[in-house]
Amino acid sequence: MHLSPELEELGFLVAFTGSGGGASVGSYASLNLSYNVGDEKGRVDSNRLALAEAAGVPLSRWILPRQVHGAASALVGLLEAGRGSRDFLSGIPRTDALVTRTTGLALAVLTADCVPLIMVDLTRRMVGVVHAGWRGVYAGTPAAAYSMLTEGGGEGGQVLVFIGPHIRSCCMEVGEELKEAFERKYGVGVVPTSDTGAPHLDLETACVLQLGALGVPRSDIFTTGECTACSQGYFSYRNSGGRCGRQGALTAMTG
Numbered sequence: 001m002h003l004s005p006e007l008e009e010l011g012f013l014v015a016f017t018g019s020g021g022g023a024s025v026g027s028y029a030s031l032n033l034s035y036n037v038g039d040e041k042g043r044v045d046s047n048r049l050a051l052a053e054a055a056g057v058p059l060s061r062w063i064l065p066r067q068v069h070g071a072a073s074a075l076v077g078l079l080e081a082g083r084g085s086r087d088f089l090s091g092i093p094r095t096d097a098l099v100t101r102t103t104g105l106a107l108a109v110l111t112a113d114c115v116p117l118i119m120v121d122l123t124r125r126m127v128g129v130v131h132a133g134w135r136g137v138y139a140g141t142p143a144a145a146y147s148m149l150t151e152g153g154g155e156g157g158q159v160l161v162f163i164g165p166h167i168r169s170c171c172m173e174v175g176e177e178l179k180e181a182f183e184r185k186y187g188v189g190v191v192p193t194s195d196t197g198a199p200h201l202d203l204e205t206a207c208v209l210q211l212g213a214l215g216v217p218r219s220d221i222f223t224t225g226e227c228t229a230c231s232q233g234y235f236s237y238r239n240s241g242g243r244c245g246r247q248g249a250l251t252a253m254t255g
């Protein structure tokens with residue numbers, strides 16, 4: 001699990017999990033956090049409990065969305081505490097990004113190749129989490145979540161953005177249609193060509209450009225730098241042929 005000790009000292013939890021260290025077996029081995037991919041519920045319960053313990057936020061205070069590869073974000077608080085934490089159906093429906101101002105609530109999204117982003121407003125004290133595959137990046141989900149985070153807080157915030165493990169351009173070969181769509185929005189730099197001449201989509205650069213257009217400096221965006229498809233230790237939808245577990249991005253204000 002990637003954790004940031006510097007942020008923890010400031011009272012923010014920023015965590016990205018991988019595929020190791022859990023109780024699930026087979027395609028879900030072993031730290032699968034999703035109730036919605038065919039894994040046994042008891043194993044996911046145990047994986048989530050272990051993570052809740054490590055993160056120091058009980059499951060009763062976690063909130064997860066029911067992700068749909070859309071651009072909707074939701075501002076959540078105590079009223080939503082626990083939703084999606086012990087089952088899939090009670091999650092916040094049709095939502096791919098969550099934002100909160102409430103200390104002690106943990107927000108999570110689940111991914112396997114899609115881009116997980118965590119946003120932390122250090123001064124106005126808000127956090128957000130985003131799930132964005134190519135559809136979500138194209139639809140502007142990271143920008144929508146950033147706007148929700150900053151609009152609620154008034155002037156003078158300092159927002160840091162953390163981009164977690166996802167499928168990087170090394171492994172994200174795309175067809176002509178996607179190549180043209182992304183190049184129209186973000187320029188040719190977001191679709192580099194491999195040695196074999198095939199177009200590859202760079203989702204991280206698209207996110208950086210999208211947030212940059214809202215005024216987020218590159219120096220405030222941090223990345224774990226790992227590719228879920230070719231680094232060890234991550235669930236990859238593409239690599240597994242579509243049957244695999246999900247890793248998590250988890251954030252909270254802890255104090």
Ligand SMILES: [Zn+2]
Pocket residue numbers: 167168169170171227228229230231
């Ligand atoms: Zn790769």
